[in-house]
Amino acid sequence: MSLAGRARLTFALLMLATLPLVLAVEQDRQWSAWTLAGVGWLVALLAGLFTVRIAHQDWRSLRDALAALAERNLTQRVHLYRTDAVGAVADWLNLGTRRLADIFVDLHRTGTELRHAASEVxxxxxxxxxxxxxxxxxxxxxxxxxxxxxxxxxxxxxxxxxxxxxxxxxxxxxxxxxxxxxxxxxxxxxxxxxxxxxxxxxxxxxxxxxxxxxxxxxxxxxxxxxxxxxxxxxxxxxxxxxxxxxxxxxxxxxxxxxxxxxxxxxxxxxxxxxxxxxxxxxxxxxxxxxxxxxxxxxxxxxxxxxxxxxxxxxxxxxxxxxxxxxxxxxxxxxxxxxxxxxxxxxxxxxxxxxxxxxxxxxxxxxxxxxxxxxxxxxxxxx
The missing domain is CATH 1.10.287.950 (Methyl-accepting chemotaxis protein)
Known part of the structure:
Protein backbone atom coordinates (compact mmCIF):
# COMPACT_ATOMS: atom_id res chain seq x y z
CA MET A 1 0.00 0.00 0.00
CA SER A 2 1.31 3.46 -0.90
CA LEU A 3 1.84 6.22 1.64
CA ALA A 4 -1.12 8.28 0.31
CA GLY A 5 -3.39 5.29 0.61
CA ARG A 6 -2.26 4.67 4.15
CA ALA A 7 -2.83 8.37 5.03
CA ARG A 8 -6.31 8.23 3.58
CA LEU A 9 -6.99 5.07 5.59
CA THR A 10 -5.79 6.73 8.83
CA PHE A 11 -7.89 9.84 8.13
CA ALA A 12 -10.93 7.64 7.56
CA LEU A 13 -10.30 5.85 10.87
CA LEU A 14 -10.00 9.21 12.68
CA MET A 15 -13.23 10.31 11.09
CA LEU A 16 -14.82 7.15 12.37
CA ALA A 17 -13.36 7.87 15.79
CA THR A 18 -14.97 11.33 15.89
CA LEU A 19 -18.23 10.12 14.42
CA PRO A 20 -19.59 8.84 17.78
CA LEU A 21 -19.18 12.28 19.25
CA VAL A 22 -21.35 13.73 16.55
CA LEU A 23 -23.87 10.98 16.95
CA ALA A 24 -23.86 11.50 20.72
CA VAL A 25 -25.02 15.04 20.24
CA GLU A 26 -27.72 14.01 17.85
CA GLN A 27 -29.01 11.07 19.81
CA ASP A 28 -31.03 11.33 22.86
CA ARG A 29 -28.10 10.74 25.10
CA GLN A 30 -28.49 6.94 24.78
CA TRP A 31 -24.72 6.60 24.91
CA SER A 32 -22.54 8.77 26.81
CA ALA A 33 -20.10 10.97 24.97
CA TRP A 34 -17.15 9.56 26.82
CA THR A 35 -17.94 6.02 25.89
CA LEU A 36 -18.24 6.90 22.27
CA ALA A 37 -15.00 8.87 22.42
CA GLY A 38 -13.18 5.87 23.88
CA VAL A 39 -14.46 3.68 21.14
CA GLY A 40 -13.20 6.20 18.58
CA TRP A 41 -9.80 6.43 20.14
CA LEU A 42 -9.65 2.62 20.26
CA VAL A 43 -10.39 2.49 16.59
CA ALA A 44 -7.66 5.10 15.94
CA LEU A 45 -5.21 3.04 18.00
CA LEU A 46 -6.03 -0.02 15.94
CA ALA A 47 -5.51 1.99 12.76
CA GLY A 48 -2.08 3.17 14.00
CA LEU A 49 -1.12 -0.34 14.95
CA PHE A 50 -2.16 -1.48 11.48
CA THR A 51 -0.03 1.26 9.94
CA VAL A 52 2.98 0.33 12.09
CA ARG A 53 2.50 -3.32 11.17
CA ILE A 54 2.49 -2.45 7.47
CA ALA A 55 5.64 -0.31 7.93
CA HIS A 56 7.30 -3.19 9.81
CA GLN A 57 6.47 -5.54 6.94
CA ASP A 58 8.06 -3.13 4.45
CA TRP A 59 11.27 -2.94 6.53
CA ARG A 60 11.28 -6.72 6.84
CA SER A 61 10.99 -6.98 3.05
CA LEU A 62 13.99 -4.68 2.72
CA ARG A 63 15.89 -6.78 5.27
CA ASP A 64 15.09 -10.02 3.46
CA ALA A 65 16.18 -8.51 0.17
CA LEU A 66 19.49 -7.33 1.67
CA ALA A 67 20.01 -10.72 3.34
CA ALA A 68 19.40 -12.47 -0.01
CA LEU A 69 21.87 -10.10 -1.64
CA ALA A 70 24.38 -10.91 1.10
CA GLU A 71 23.76 -14.62 0.39
CA ARG A 72 24.54 -13.96 -3.33
CA ASN A 73 20.93 -14.38 -4.35
CA LEU A 74 20.27 -11.81 -7.02
CA THR A 75 16.72 -12.94 -7.77
CA GLN A 76 15.15 -11.42 -4.66
CA ARG A 77 13.12 -8.22 -5.29
CA VAL A 78 11.40 -5.78 -2.92
CA HIS A 79 7.79 -4.91 -3.82
CA LEU A 80 6.78 -1.78 -1.82
CA TYR A 81 3.93 0.31 -3.06
CA ARG A 82 5.02 3.57 -1.53
CA THR A 83 6.53 6.79 -2.82
CA ASP A 84 8.43 7.92 0.25
CA ALA A 85 12.15 7.53 0.96
CA VAL A 86 11.69 3.87 1.89
CA GLY A 87 10.01 3.20 -1.45
CA ALA A 88 12.83 5.03 -3.23
CA VAL A 89 15.42 2.89 -1.39
CA ALA A 90 13.51 -0.24 -2.37
CA ASP A 91 13.39 0.87 -6.00
CA TRP A 92 17.10 1.68 -6.03
CA LEU A 93 17.85 -1.67 -4.35
CA ASN A 94 15.83 -3.50 -6.99
CA LEU A 95 17.57 -1.56 -9.77
CA GLY A 96 21.05 -2.20 -8.31
CA THR A 97 20.27 -5.91 -7.81
CA ARG A 98 18.96 -6.18 -11.35
CA ARG A 99 22.04 -4.44 -12.79
CA LEU A 100 24.33 -6.54 -10.62
CA ALA A 101 22.56 -9.68 -11.87
CA ASP A 102 23.02 -8.46 -15.46
CA ILE A 103 26.72 -7.88 -14.73
CA PHE A 104 27.10 -11.40 -13.32
CA VAL A 105 25.22 -12.85 -16.30
CA ASP A 106 27.62 -11.01 -18.62
CA LEU A 107 30.54 -12.17 -16.47
CA HIS A 108 29.28 -15.76 -16.68
CA ARG A 109 28.89 -15.55 -20.45
CA THR A 110 32.25 -13.78 -20.83
CA GLY A 111 33.93 -16.35 -18.54
CA THR A 112 32.46 -19.20 -20.58
CA GLU A 113 33.62 -17.63 -23.82
CA LEU A 114 37.02 -16.85 -22.26
CA ARG A 115 37.33 -20.45 -21.07
CA HIS A 116 36.47 -21.80 -24.52
CA ALA A 117 38.81 -19.31 -26.20
CA ALA A 118 41.60 -20.05 -23.71
CA SER A 119 41.03 -23.80 -24.22
CA GLU A 120 41.20 -23.37 -28.00
CA VAL A 121 44.29 -21.15 -27.70
Whole structure:
Protein backbone atom coordinates (compact mmCIF):
# COMPACT_ATOMS: atom_id res chain seq x y z
CA MET A 1 0.00 0.00 0.00
CA SER A 2 1.31 3.46 -0.90
CA LEU A 3 1.84 6.22 1.64
CA ALA A 4 -1.12 8.28 0.31
CA GLY A 5 -3.39 5.29 0.61
CA ARG A 6 -2.26 4.67 4.15
CA ALA A 7 -2.83 8.37 5.03
CA ARG A 8 -6.31 8.23 3.58
CA LEU A 9 -6.99 5.07 5.59
CA THR A 10 -5.79 6.73 8.83
CA PHE A 11 -7.89 9.84 8.13
CA ALA A 12 -10.93 7.64 7.56
CA LEU A 13 -10.30 5.85 10.87
CA LEU A 14 -10.00 9.21 12.68
CA MET A 15 -13.23 10.31 11.09
CA LEU A 16 -14.82 7.15 12.37
CA ALA A 17 -13.36 7.87 15.79
CA THR A 18 -14.97 11.33 15.89
CA LEU A 19 -18.23 10.12 14.42
CA PRO A 20 -19.59 8.84 17.78
CA LEU A 21 -19.18 12.28 19.25
CA VAL A 22 -21.35 13.73 16.55
CA LEU A 23 -23.87 10.98 16.95
CA ALA A 24 -23.86 11.50 20.72
CA VAL A 25 -25.02 15.04 20.24
CA GLU A 26 -27.72 14.01 17.85
CA GLN A 27 -29.01 11.07 19.81
CA ASP A 28 -31.03 11.33 22.86
CA ARG A 29 -28.10 10.74 25.10
CA GLN A 30 -28.49 6.94 24.78
CA TRP A 31 -24.72 6.60 24.91
CA SER A 32 -22.54 8.77 26.81
CA ALA A 33 -20.10 10.97 24.97
CA TRP A 34 -17.15 9.56 26.82
CA THR A 35 -17.94 6.02 25.89
CA LEU A 36 -18.24 6.90 22.27
CA ALA A 37 -15.00 8.87 22.42
CA GLY A 38 -13.18 5.87 23.88
CA VAL A 39 -14.46 3.68 21.14
CA GLY A 40 -13.20 6.20 18.58
CA TRP A 41 -9.80 6.43 20.14
CA LEU A 42 -9.65 2.62 20.26
CA VAL A 43 -10.39 2.49 16.59
CA ALA A 44 -7.66 5.10 15.94
CA LEU A 45 -5.21 3.04 18.00
CA LEU A 46 -6.03 -0.02 15.94
CA ALA A 47 -5.51 1.99 12.76
CA GLY A 48 -2.08 3.17 14.00
CA LEU A 49 -1.12 -0.34 14.95
CA PHE A 50 -2.16 -1.48 11.48
CA THR A 51 -0.03 1.26 9.94
CA VAL A 52 2.98 0.33 12.09
CA ARG A 53 2.50 -3.32 11.17
CA ILE A 54 2.49 -2.45 7.47
CA ALA A 55 5.64 -0.31 7.93
CA HIS A 56 7.30 -3.19 9.81
CA GLN A 57 6.47 -5.54 6.94
CA ASP A 58 8.06 -3.13 4.45
CA TRP A 59 11.27 -2.94 6.53
CA ARG A 60 11.28 -6.72 6.84
CA SER A 61 10.99 -6.98 3.05
CA LEU A 62 13.99 -4.68 2.72
CA ARG A 63 15.89 -6.78 5.27
CA ASP A 64 15.09 -10.02 3.46
CA ALA A 65 16.18 -8.51 0.17
CA LEU A 66 19.49 -7.33 1.67
CA ALA A 67 20.01 -10.72 3.34
CA ALA A 68 19.40 -12.47 -0.01
CA LEU A 69 21.87 -10.10 -1.64
CA ALA A 70 24.38 -10.91 1.10
CA GLU A 71 23.76 -14.62 0.39
CA ARG A 72 24.54 -13.96 -3.33
CA ASN A 73 20.93 -14.38 -4.35
CA LEU A 74 20.27 -11.81 -7.02
CA THR A 75 16.72 -12.94 -7.77
CA GLN A 76 15.15 -11.42 -4.66
CA ARG A 77 13.12 -8.22 -5.29
CA VAL A 78 11.40 -5.78 -2.92
CA HIS A 79 7.79 -4.91 -3.82
CA LEU A 80 6.78 -1.78 -1.82
CA TYR A 81 3.93 0.31 -3.06
CA ARG A 82 5.02 3.57 -1.53
CA THR A 83 6.53 6.79 -2.82
CA ASP A 84 8.43 7.92 0.25
CA ALA A 85 12.15 7.53 0.96
CA VAL A 86 11.69 3.87 1.89
CA GLY A 87 10.01 3.20 -1.45
CA ALA A 88 12.83 5.03 -3.23
CA VAL A 89 15.42 2.89 -1.39
CA ALA A 90 13.51 -0.24 -2.37
CA ASP A 91 13.39 0.87 -6.00
CA TRP A 92 17.10 1.68 -6.03
CA LEU A 93 17.85 -1.67 -4.35
CA ASN A 94 15.83 -3.50 -6.99
CA LEU A 95 17.57 -1.56 -9.77
CA GLY A 96 21.05 -2.20 -8.31
CA THR A 97 20.27 -5.91 -7.81
CA ARG A 98 18.96 -6.18 -11.35
CA ARG A 99 22.04 -4.44 -12.79
CA LEU A 100 24.33 -6.54 -10.62
CA ALA A 101 22.56 -9.68 -11.87
CA ASP A 102 23.02 -8.46 -15.46
CA ILE A 103 26.72 -7.88 -14.73
CA PHE A 104 27.10 -11.40 -13.32
CA VAL A 105 25.22 -12.85 -16.30
CA ASP A 106 27.62 -11.01 -18.62
CA LEU A 107 30.54 -12.17 -16.47
CA HIS A 108 29.28 -15.76 -16.68
CA ARG A 109 28.89 -15.55 -20.45
CA THR A 110 32.25 -13.78 -20.83
CA GLY A 111 33.93 -16.35 -18.54
CA THR A 112 32.46 -19.20 -20.58
CA GLU A 113 33.62 -17.63 -23.82
CA LEU A 114 37.02 -16.85 -22.26
CA ARG A 115 37.33 -20.45 -21.07
CA HIS A 116 36.47 -21.80 -24.52
CA ALA A 117 38.81 -19.31 -26.20
CA ALA A 118 41.60 -20.05 -23.71
CA SER A 119 41.03 -23.80 -24.22
CA GLU A 120 41.20 -23.37 -28.00
CA VAL A 121 44.29 -21.15 -27.70
CA UNK A 122 45.88 -23.68 -25.33
CA UNK A 123 45.04 -26.54 -27.68
CA UNK A 124 46.37 -24.55 -30.66
CA UNK A 125 49.47 -23.62 -28.65
CA UNK A 126 50.03 -27.27 -27.73
CA UNK A 127 49.57 -28.30 -31.35
CA UNK A 128 51.88 -25.53 -32.50
CA UNK A 129 54.38 -26.51 -29.81
CA UNK A 130 54.27 -30.11 -31.02
CA UNK A 131 54.72 -28.89 -34.59
CA UNK A 132 57.58 -26.65 -33.49
CA UNK A 133 59.21 -29.61 -31.74
CA UNK A 134 58.84 -31.68 -34.89
CA UNK A 135 60.19 -28.77 -36.95
CA UNK A 136 63.12 -28.47 -34.56
CA UNK A 137 63.79 -32.20 -34.88
CA UNK A 138 63.60 -31.91 -38.66
CA UNK A 139 65.86 -28.86 -38.51
CA UNK A 140 68.38 -30.77 -36.41
CA UNK A 141 68.18 -33.70 -38.82
CA UNK A 142 68.57 -31.30 -41.76
CA UNK A 143 71.54 -29.67 -40.04
CA UNK A 144 73.18 -33.06 -39.52
CA UNK A 145 72.44 -34.02 -43.12
CA UNK A 146 73.85 -30.73 -44.39
CA UNK A 147 76.95 -31.19 -42.26
CA UNK A 148 77.39 -34.67 -43.70
CA UNK A 149 76.77 -33.27 -47.18
CA UNK A 150 79.30 -30.52 -46.52
CA UNK A 151 81.84 -33.10 -45.35
CA UNK A 152 81.09 -35.21 -48.43
CA UNK A 153 81.51 -32.15 -50.64
CA UNK A 154 84.82 -31.37 -48.93
CA UNK A 155 85.98 -34.93 -49.54
CA UNK A 156 84.66 -34.74 -53.13
CA UNK A 157 86.49 -31.46 -53.66
CA UNK A 158 89.72 -33.02 -52.41
CA UNK A 159 89.08 -36.07 -54.59
CA UNK A 160 88.41 -33.94 -57.67
CA UNK A 161 91.57 -31.95 -57.02
CA UNK A 162 93.51 -35.19 -56.61
CA UNK A 163 91.89 -36.38 -59.83
CA UNK A 164 92.93 -33.15 -61.54
CA UNK A 165 96.48 -33.60 -60.27
CA UNK A 166 96.46 -37.25 -61.36
CA UNK A 167 95.08 -36.24 -64.75
CA UNK A 168 97.80 -33.60 -65.01
CA UNK A 169 100.44 -36.19 -64.12
CA UNK A 170 98.84 -38.61 -66.60
CA UNK A 171 98.84 -35.86 -69.22
CA UNK A 172 102.52 -35.21 -68.65
CA UNK A 173 103.31 -38.94 -68.66
CA UNK A 174 101.22 -39.42 -71.81
CA UNK A 175 103.02 -36.49 -73.44
CA UNK A 176 106.40 -38.01 -72.56
CA UNK A 177 105.14 -41.43 -73.70
CA UNK A 178 103.89 -39.98 -76.97
CA UNK A 179 107.26 -38.33 -77.55
CA UNK A 180 109.09 -41.54 -76.72
CA UNK A 181 106.65 -43.55 -78.86
CA UNK A 182 107.34 -41.19 -81.75
CA UNK A 183 111.05 -41.65 -81.14
CA UNK A 184 110.57 -45.44 -81.02
CA UNK A 185 108.53 -45.27 -84.22
CA UNK A 186 111.30 -43.24 -85.85
CA UNK A 187 113.92 -45.69 -84.55
CA UNK A 188 111.84 -48.62 -85.78
CA UNK A 189 111.53 -46.90 -89.16
CA UNK A 190 115.32 -46.51 -89.26
CA UNK A 191 115.67 -50.15 -88.20
CA UNK A 192 113.26 -51.23 -90.93
CA UNK A 193 115.26 -49.21 -93.45
CA UNK A 194 118.54 -50.74 -92.23
CA UNK A 195 116.93 -54.18 -92.34
CA UNK A 196 115.80 -53.61 -95.89
CA UNK A 197 119.29 -52.43 -96.81
CA UNK A 198 120.77 -55.51 -95.12
CA UNK A 199 118.31 -57.71 -96.95
CA UNK A 200 119.35 -56.11 -100.24
CA UNK A 201 122.99 -56.70 -99.28
CA UNK A 202 122.30 -60.32 -98.43
CA UNK A 203 120.37 -60.68 -101.67
CA UNK A 204 123.49 -59.36 -103.44
CA UNK A 205 125.67 -61.77 -101.43
CA UNK A 206 123.37 -64.63 -102.37
CA UNK A 207 123.62 -63.54 -105.97
CA UNK A 208 127.44 -63.42 -105.70
CA UNK A 209 127.38 -66.87 -104.09
CA UNK A 210 125.42 -68.11 -107.08
CA UNK A 211 128.02 -66.60 -109.38
CA UNK A 212 130.78 -68.25 -107.31
CA UNK A 213 128.89 -71.54 -107.65
CA UNK A 214 128.84 -71.05 -111.40
CA UNK A 215 132.57 -70.27 -111.42
CA UNK A 216 133.30 -73.31 -109.27
CA UNK A 217 131.22 -75.44 -111.63
CA UNK A 218 133.25 -74.07 -114.52
CA UNK A 219 136.47 -74.82 -112.66
CA UNK A 220 135.20 -78.32 -111.87
CA UNK A 221 134.42 -78.83 -115.53
CA UNK A 222 137.88 -77.51 -116.52
CA UNK A 223 139.50 -79.80 -113.92
CA UNK A 224 137.51 -82.73 -115.28
CA UNK A 225 138.60 -81.95 -118.84
CA UNK A 226 142.16 -81.45 -117.60
CA UNK A 227 142.03 -84.80 -115.84
CA UNK A 228 140.80 -86.43 -119.06
CA UNK A 229 143.51 -84.73 -121.07
CA UNK A 230 146.14 -85.78 -118.51
CA UNK A 231 144.83 -89.36 -118.70
CA UNK A 232 145.00 -89.28 -122.49
CA UNK A 233 148.47 -87.79 -122.26
CA UNK A 234 149.59 -90.61 -119.97
CA UNK A 235 148.19 -93.15 -122.39
CA UNK A 236 150.02 -91.51 -125.30
CA UNK A 237 153.25 -91.31 -123.22
CA UNK A 238 152.98 -95.01 -122.45
CA UNK A 239 152.64 -95.70 -126.10
CA UNK A 240 155.75 -93.64 -126.85
CA UNK A 241 157.85 -95.70 -124.45
CA UNK A 242 161.07 -94.22 -123.25
CA UNK A 243 160.59 -91.13 -125.29
CA UNK A 244 157.33 -90.31 -123.70
CA UNK A 245 158.39 -91.06 -120.09
CA UNK A 246 158.99 -87.38 -119.19
CA UNK A 247 155.73 -86.38 -120.76
CA UNK A 248 154.05 -89.11 -118.72
CA UNK A 249 155.45 -87.65 -115.53
CA UNK A 250 154.08 -84.25 -116.47
CA UNK A 251 150.76 -85.81 -117.41
CA UNK A 252 150.59 -87.49 -114.01
CA UNK A 253 151.28 -84.24 -112.22
CA UNK A 254 148.66 -82.48 -114.31
CA UNK A 255 146.18 -85.28 -113.53
CA UNK A 256 147.01 -85.04 -109.81
CA UNK A 257 146.56 -81.25 -109.98
CA UNK A 258 143.25 -81.73 -111.79
CA UNK A 259 142.11 -84.19 -109.11
CA UNK A 260 143.17 -81.79 -106.34
CA UNK A 261 141.35 -79.01 -108.20
CA UNK A 262 138.21 -81.16 -108.34
CA UNK A 263 138.52 -81.87 -104.64
CA UNK A 264 139.01 -78.13 -103.93
CA UNK A 265 136.06 -77.20 -106.12
CA UNK A 266 133.93 -79.72 -104.25
CA UNK A 267 135.02 -78.19 -100.97
CA UNK A 268 134.36 -74.72 -102.38
CA UNK A 269 130.99 -75.90 -103.61
CA UNK A 270 130.09 -77.22 -100.14
CA UNK A 271 131.24 -74.00 -98.51
CA UNK A 272 129.41 -71.86 -101.03
CA UNK A 273 126.32 -74.05 -100.62
CA UNK A 274 126.53 -73.60 -96.87
CA UNK A 275 127.02 -69.88 -97.36
CA UNK A 276 124.07 -69.75 -99.72
CA UNK A 277 121.95 -71.71 -97.21
CA UNK A 278 122.99 -69.41 -94.38
CA UNK A 279 122.44 -66.34 -96.53
CA UNK A 280 119.01 -67.63 -97.56
CA UNK A 281 118.16 -68.34 -93.94
CA UNK A 282 119.52 -64.91 -92.97
CA UNK A 283 117.47 -63.29 -95.74
CA UNK A 284 114.38 -65.11 -94.46
CA UNK A 285 115.07 -64.05 -90.85
CA UNK A 286 115.82 -60.52 -91.93
CA UNK A 287 112.57 -60.50 -93.90
CA UNK A 288 110.78 -61.57 -90.73
CA UNK A 289 112.67 -58.90 -88.78
CA UNK A 290 111.77 -56.36 -91.44
CA UNK A 291 108.11 -57.32 -91.20
CA UNK A 292 108.26 -57.15 -87.42
CA UNK A 293 110.11 -53.86 -87.59
CA UNK A 294 107.48 -52.44 -89.92
CA UNK A 295 104.73 -53.86 -87.68
CA UNK A 296 106.50 -52.43 -84.61
CA UNK A 297 106.83 -49.11 -86.42
CA UNK A 298 103.12 -49.20 -87.18
CA UNK A 299 102.33 -50.13 -83.58
CA UNK A 300 104.66 -47.43 -82.30
CA UNK A 301 102.94 -44.92 -84.59
CA UNK A 302 99.54 -46.11 -83.35
CA UNK A 303 100.79 -45.95 -79.77
CA UNK A 304 102.00 -42.41 -80.35
CA UNK A 305 98.61 -41.54 -81.83
CA UNK A 306 96.82 -43.18 -78.90
CA UNK A 307 99.09 -41.42 -76.46
CA UNK A 308 98.34 -38.11 -78.17
CA UNK A 309 94.63 -38.90 -77.83
CA UNK A 310 95.27 -39.84 -74.18
CA UNK A 311 97.03 -36.49 -73.78
CA UNK A 312 93.98 -34.71 -75.14
CA UNK A 313 91.64 -36.86 -73.01
CA UNK A 314 93.69 -36.30 -69.86
CA UNK A 315 93.77 -32.57 -70.63
CA UNK A 316 89.98 -32.61 -70.96
CA UNK A 317 89.75 -34.73 -67.80
CA UNK A 318 91.97 -32.29 -65.95
CA UNK A 319 89.89 -29.36 -67.16
CA UNK A 320 86.62 -31.10 -66.27
CA UNK A 321 88.05 -32.12 -62.89
CA UNK A 322 89.05 -28.54 -62.20
CA UNK A 323 85.60 -27.33 -63.26
CA UNK A 324 83.92 -30.00 -61.12
CA UNK A 325 86.20 -29.13 -58.21
CA UNK A 326 85.24 -25.47 -58.62
CA UNK A 327 81.53 -26.37 -58.84
CA UNK A 328 81.79 -28.70 -55.85
CA UNK A 329 83.62 -25.96 -53.95
CA UNK A 330 80.78 -23.56 -54.74
CA UNK A 331 78.28 -26.22 -53.62
CA UNK A 332 80.30 -26.67 -50.46
CA UNK A 333 80.20 -22.93 -49.77
CA UNK A 334 76.45 -22.93 -50.47
CA UNK A 335 76.08 -25.92 -48.16
CA UNK A 336 78.00 -24.11 -45.43
CA UNK A 337 75.79 -21.05 -45.89
CA UNK A 338 72.67 -23.22 -45.87
CA UNK A 339 73.92 -24.94 -42.71
CA UNK A 340 74.37 -21.54 -41.07
CA UNK A 341 70.88 -20.50 -42.20
CA UNK A 342 69.39 -23.73 -40.88
CA UNK A 343 71.24 -23.22 -37.59
CA UNK A 344 69.85 -19.67 -37.40
CA UNK A 345 66.37 -21.03 -38.17
CA UNK A 346 66.88 -23.60 -35.43
CA UNK A 347 67.66 -20.79 -32.97
CA UNK A 348 64.54 -18.93 -34.14
CA UNK A 349 62.53 -22.15 -33.90
CA UNK A 350 63.76 -22.64 -30.33
CA UNK A 351 62.78 -19.05 -29.48
CA UNK A 352 59.39 -19.55 -31.11
CA UNK A 353 58.95 -22.85 -29.28
CA UNK A 354 59.76 -21.12 -26.00
CA UNK A 355 57.27 -18.35 -26.78
CA UNK A 356 54.69 -20.96 -27.78
CA UNK A 357 55.24 -22.80 -24.50
CA UNK A 358 54.84 -19.51 -22.66
CA UNK A 359 51.69 -18.78 -24.66
CA UNK A 360 50.37 -22.24 -23.80
CA UNK A 361 51.12 -21.63 -20.11
CA UNK A 362 49.38 -18.24 -20.27
CA UNK A 363 46.41 -19.84 -22.08
CA UNK A 364 46.12 -22.54 -19.44
CA UNK A 365 46.34 -19.85 -16.74
CA UNK A 366 43.60 -17.88 -18.48
CA UNK A 367 41.53 -21.06 -18.72
CA UNK A 368 41.99 -21.62 -15.00
CA UNK A 369 40.98 -18.00 -14.33
CA UNK A 370 37.91 -18.44 -16.54
CA UNK A 371 36.98 -21.62 -14.64
CA UNK A 372 37.40 -19.75 -11.35
CA UNK A 373 35.28 -16.90 -12.71
CA UNK A 374 32.56 -19.36 -13.76
CA UNK A 375 32.68 -20.98 -10.33
CA UNK A 376 32.49 -17.55 -8.70
CA UNK A 377 29.50 -16.57 -10.84
CA UNK A 378 27.86 -19.96 -10.27
CA UNK A 379 27.84 -19.23 -6.52
CA UNK A 380 25.32 -16.43 -7.21
CA UNK A 381 21.69 -17.16 -7.91
CA UNK A 382 20.74 -15.24 -11.05
Missing amino acids: SHAADTLSHSMDQQRDLTLASTATLEQLSASLDAMTDTMRDTARSADAGHQAATVGATEAQQVASAMADLAAETRALRHTLDGLSQRSGEITQVVALIREVATQTNLLALNASIEAARAGEQGRGFAVVADEVRNLAQRTQLATEDITQVVSAIQHDVSHAVTRIGVCESKAEHSQHQASNAATRLEQICLATADTRQLSEQMASAVSEQRDASHALTCNVAARDVLAQDNARHVHETADVSRYLEQLAIKLEKLVSTHTL
